[in-house]
Amino acid sequence: MVKNRIILILSIMATAVFASFYGGNIPFALFYMSLIIPVICLLYNYYVYLRFKIYQAVENKTVIKGEVTRYIFKLTNEDILPYHNIKVNFYRDKSRILGIDEDNQYSLLPGESKTMETSICCRYRGEYYVGARSVTITDFLYLFSITYPIQSNMKISVLPRIGSLTNPQLISLNADSKYNKRGMKGEEEEADCEVRRYLSSDSKKIIHWKASAKKGELLVRQYISIPNRGVNVYMDLVPLKNETELAKVIIEDKIIESTLALADYCRGKRIPFTGFFHQEEMERITISRQSDLDEFYQRCVNVLFRGMKSIDQILKWGSGDVNTNIQHIVITHYVSEDLYKTLAELIKCGAECGLILIIEDISESKKHLIGLIKELGTNTIILMFDFHQMLYGFYLYNIRPQESEILLKNCRAEITYHKIKTKSVFYPLKTYQLESDTISYDSTGPNLYGDKLMKRGAAYEISYYEINYESDTIKNYLRKISRTDGSGKQPVNQSFNNDEFRTYLEEILYNHYLENYPMEDNFIEKMREHTKLIKNEFTKLPVVSDRVKNLAKEITKSHNNDYDKLKAIERYLSAYTYTLSPPKPEKVEDTIESFLFENKKGYCTYFATAMAVLGRCVGIPVRYVEGLVVNYDDYDGENYLVKNSASHAWAEAYMEGFGWVPFEPTPGRYHERFYMWEDRKTVSTVSNSSSPHEWESILNEQAEENKKIIHLEKMQQTRYMFHICVIILGGFAGLPLIYIFILKYGKKNRFLKAASNEKAKYLLGDILKFLKMDGYKLISGETLYDYGKRINHRSDFDEITLERVFTLYNNIRYSKNEIKPEDIESMILYYNCLKKKMIKKSKWNNKVKIYFSTIAYK
Structure with missing residues (x-):
């Protein structure tokens, strides 16, 4: 729709210029025709709104919470014109429409009607509206979409659910x-x-x-x-x-x-x-x-x-x-x-x-979604193998919850991409299923990538198990399987039996049936090969000094298992200071050593990298992970919003018999992820059956009442639409003047009105364009730090360096803080210096491109 509007505006501008230069009937006719097109589209939208009819009904106006009742809505075109795009928006805060995608758009030919029969599930007690909330009508040229509320809404009474108690x-x-x-x-x-x-x-x-x-x-x-x-x-x-x-x-x-x-x-x-x-x-x-x-x-x-x-x-x-x-x-x-x-x-x-x-079950620990794992291993690593290995290890050691303890929690989530463009597929640890109708992905490694760039609208569902890492049962199991002295590692079940394994899974997974649990005959051999490959890959060390290795040994010397060793490293690092502006070492290769011994300050990437290095120094497979943290406070009534400031880095260690275990060395982050779960609570549900009704008779009974309400509703919209048309006509009549203003000052005004962090993104984007024009293109997957190192001071100036600009941007990327005004001024200074340099060294065609595609920020 945005592209169509741009094409229309450009057409109006072109015909205006044509009419201004050449005059005559034809140029002016083209100009006024281009002005009339948006008016026709708006009038068409309003006409469709006045003429089309929507009817809806539910089988039962009184239901029990969680009960599914039949629901029908009907769109009708009784006109001589076709209706191009009508989208129905539903109430989804307390109820859920089953089997209907809200993004569906309906087109109706003259005399055609479409009836959709499905079900509504009311999730909460009370009286509230359900069904269709509003309609969005789009014209045939996809220029305008206008949403009209539906006043003929249906209110439903939802009774609370009564649990059946046999012997409380x-x-x-x-x-x-x-x-x-x-x-x-x-x-x-x-x-x-x-x-x-x-x-x-x-x-x-x-x-x-x-x-x-x-x-x-x-x-x-x-x-x-x-x-x-x-x-x-x-x-x-x-x-x-x-x-x-x-x-x-x-x-x-x-x-x-x-x-x-x-x-x-x-x-x-x-x-x-x-x-x-x-x-x-x-x-x-x-x-x-x-x-x-x-x-x-x-x-x-x-x-x-x-x-x-x-x-x-x-x-x-x-x-x-x-x-x-x-x-x-x-x-x-x-x-x-x-x-x-x-x-x-x-x-x-x-x-x-x-x-x-009563304790609500939604304020769980913040979910960590894996986005990027550094140092990829072999392609034989698959998505579900990590979860299957944990189940197999639990079975061998007969791990069971003590009393009312909870070890695992089955979870399901839908992830929708909004204001983001990436090939990365985000998922939590212990994911066993990923479903999507809109994307395909490569799951041959720990990093999942879509086969194309995913942007707004891309979505997929994940099924995974949350692990109670603070449970004594889990902690003791991790200590047992990671003992370095070889004692206590003898499993309870010495052999693998499929039937026993199935029975065990039904108990340990709390009756959540898992279809794709490992049943292959060669699963054990695959797991051993998998473990060997991981240990070879994730125990490799960069060049580190002896004092880093000695520090790792000193921290872990009093422990006889890998789990407690890593916990000791985690506690040691969490005593350091968190800052977004750590001192820079003289040499890049001295970053970790400087962090561990001199500065002892840094942000999440410093802590995660340091833990990975220290863990590998004592022979433990540890990987550095980047991803997103889901904060349950960022809730808009239907979805949890994951913003750019949710970027985070942490470490994960591999333990044979469990798979990857997360660790959080960053100060202040531990209790966001790890907490003591409540004991398991029994939830009782009841189901109710209802007898079917004749849907056509229900619709006919409501038709006359709906017509009266719809007529009053549309009369209220007439004056509103008249005002909108007058405003848009006046706007299009002055487009030639607006064209000059937008070209010269539009981008600058957006920059001035933007928030501080958005200004930094504007500046960084134009700086990267200049550097690309200068022959330094940012490679996919390359960090700003590595990118600046590759340029190697060739784009520095006496007033300011490129490294300073990248440091300022990284400070806002990993935090919710606003960039300071003086830092914005520093980025503007570098931008202006780089722009002067590019204009001076470029040919005339690039100079024209720079002039029209960039602005003077100051």
Whole structure:
């Protein structure tokens, strides 16, 4: 569309010049015809908007959260003109249209209609609009796209989901002897509770491993069940703070669903249930019959989290005189000190108390997407081999989670390219599947590249497993398989059996079926060959001094396994200072040595490179990795935005039996990536079936109502479109004058209005064009540092050097900081010096090119 507009503007300019120089009827006719074309396109867009009709309907106006209901929308052309491009935009913040690509554009011939039947999945509780939100109409010359809102929207009521509880059990707060420590200090130690001997009928998930180790026999946790005498549930409806909108919705839904699940269980068991909460006032609900539950269930659709009373105040009000025959259960997302004190007082008075803490599952560690791995190994390295090797190692050593511990988490993400052009395909570690209909890629090495330059619109989906690197089980396993003294490395399973391996995977992957797990007969031989190639490739060292090698040995001398050695190096480097402007060494080859011994300052590339070098000095295969960090705070309501400032570098070490393990030596970055996961939580879902309806009858019922609303909507747009046409006509009439202004001052104005970092990008782009014109072309994959080294001061000036310009740009590339005004002035100084040099040495044709393609920034 941009290209078409440029062609139109150039045509108008050309006809204006032609008419000005030659005059006559034909030149002026061409000029005014070129002016009329955009007006016709705009009128066509508005005409299509007035004439076309859209109808939509859902099978059920009331659904359960997560339920899929049938949805249909119909586009109709009852006119004598064809409709070229109509795009339907859908609500996607709380619901999802299944099987329809929002980028689809529809063309309708006269008298034609198109009906699309699909399904809507409503993901969150409440009342909100679903289906078509607006339409975007594009003219036949692709000059203008105008989006019109649809006022005939459909609102749907989404009921919360009720989980089915068969035998809910809670660890009583009364039995927790360390509750005081955990409540006041928030320590992460294991809470003591009552235990009993293990019975053959008990699940292995409730084994208390620490208590069993102390007593020398298998012991299980002593759980308490919901009592038959009565339950009081206290809901925390205080507004959530410091959370994203999506996180708030998730937590609110979980609080409602937990309350409903308990209420449904108590009703079924005929246990007295009383709920307490505060909205505009303190409220009490009693549920003893199905009708009571149904009434509360319908009310939960519109429950708003605007309570003014804290959960501890609600607990005090609801508990009143302590009744030891009642169990008090608090459902909240935050345990305050006041709540802890209130619970402690009730426990002292003999009351039985329980706590359900709701934690949203979206604020995970920041995802690291691999973009570039330095020093490529052999082409036999494939994408999924790393993940398969980990599974095989887990199987050999019979690695299993302890108690309610989580080791792996199955994840899926869609990556869409927006304002970026690259051949790199980004993916996280332990990726086992990559799907795309728009790109193809080469997966023969650790770096994935598309077969063509990927830009806006390119997208693919990845499936991968997140690893709980802070789990004691994972840490101990990595220590075992990387021991340097050879002890403790004997696997539990001495041989490989396909059936046993399949059964093990179903358990360890938490019933997420993995189709492409390794089943080849020669997988073990391939893995050994793979390991040998990696060790040969990623233990190679650049020329380093003996004191670098001695430093590596000194840091790691007290450890007998590679994992702890690398952790020691990681801790050692994290004590250094992070800065975007580290001192430059006199020689490039002295960069690492200067960083380790003299300056001890640098940014992420310094730390990652240093860790790779130190790790290889003690014989560990380590690689340097560059990529992007996904920050979950950058959320726009539908997607997580990965900006240029998300560029980062880290190190990864190879351990046979696990694959690549990430390490984060950069100060301040460790806890962004590694954190202690919460225990596994059971999520209950219910599915509901619905009977089909006759869709044509539904559409006919809504047609008359939609026509009235659409007519009013289009009348409101008439005046708006008239004003737009007048403005555009006046703009095109003055195009000859605008042409001169744009040519002379347009680019400079964009530069002046741009943010500081954008100005730096403008300047760097023009500087690289001049250097290319001078015979120094930037090679694909070449860093600015290597590029400047290749030019070797041949484009330096007395006032400023090229190395200084590249340093200023690198400082903003790896940070969110704004470049300083004086640094912009330095880049402008170099640009002007280089421009004068190029004009002086160029031939007349290049001088004209420089004059028309560049501007005077100052």
